[in-house]
Amino acid sequence: MATYQSFRPAVLRDTLDVASDVRLFSIEPEHGLSSYQVGSHIDIQVMVNERPEYRSFSLVDGGQTEGGVYRIAVKDRPDGHGGSRYLWSLEPGARVMISEPKDRFPLSHRGHEYLLVAGGIGITPIYGMARALVARGVDVSVLYAARTQEQLAFAAELQELLGDRLKLFVTGEGQRMEAAAEIARLGDDAELYICGPLSLREDFLREWLAAGRSQSKFRFETFASSGKYPDQPFDVRIANRDMAIRVEKDQSLLQALQVNGVNEVLYDCEHGECGLCTVDVLDYSGKLDHRDVFYSDRQKEANNRICTCVSRVYDGELVIDTSRHLVDTGRADA
């Protein structure tokens, strides 16, 4: 749980810009590195509006700890919630607080053929996976899209690693991944790993299932910030407390609840995965933008529960009940 996990001091040793809007940070923990699996991430404390918050970043080295540092790649988001801006403001020598690595996007050891798909900063875990799979000597290919050529991070390294098993897409020039065709090329036992925006994952998952493939071989990691609608401030009435709060554009609903003293809502992952932060939706207007991966599509369509750590309201308001947050957090039909 973000408030209970132990953070340890570390020092920012170096930074390197690896794309026009992606910076690589090398971070040395004071108490030495822990071993980790490819696909792992660390949490870092950032200061946003003078408050400590936490952000998760995938480790790019795939378990190959180089030079006694953890390396993460951070996309500059001038319109984001403030975490990336804070990190981009740091100079080498800055002290930061980091968690131990956590394995949230594990790579299987049994596959013989892998398709790795990345959109934008989603390349971070995919890059480490590609290196690990090449080192393992299995069949791996990578599809990687960014809006401009300059935003393709690690493109030269991937090209050298993969040759013609790498396909790059510049979406700003109209280049698009053809999910159905890419999946059709794969052998029956192939596995697919994807990290990128929600729409990319949905496209590939739809085609994957339409091709009759097993969902257990489709693995993904999400961005908490990737919703169907842009971030906007919205108002929330908490019916069981008879109070109203405002969720700012750069705040999650969970953060707004905490700032306003509504502390009964538990949380853990803060990425829409564990379901611990969910509350009842009693009423809403506008669109509920469900950004979690905890609830199934059918449960999301019911619009009667919401993951407060990531999901939002677009063009409307929300009425919730926070008193039943411990009840029914299981996936009824996932």
Ligand code: FES
């Ligand atoms: S804290 Fe895990 S889903 Fe919100």
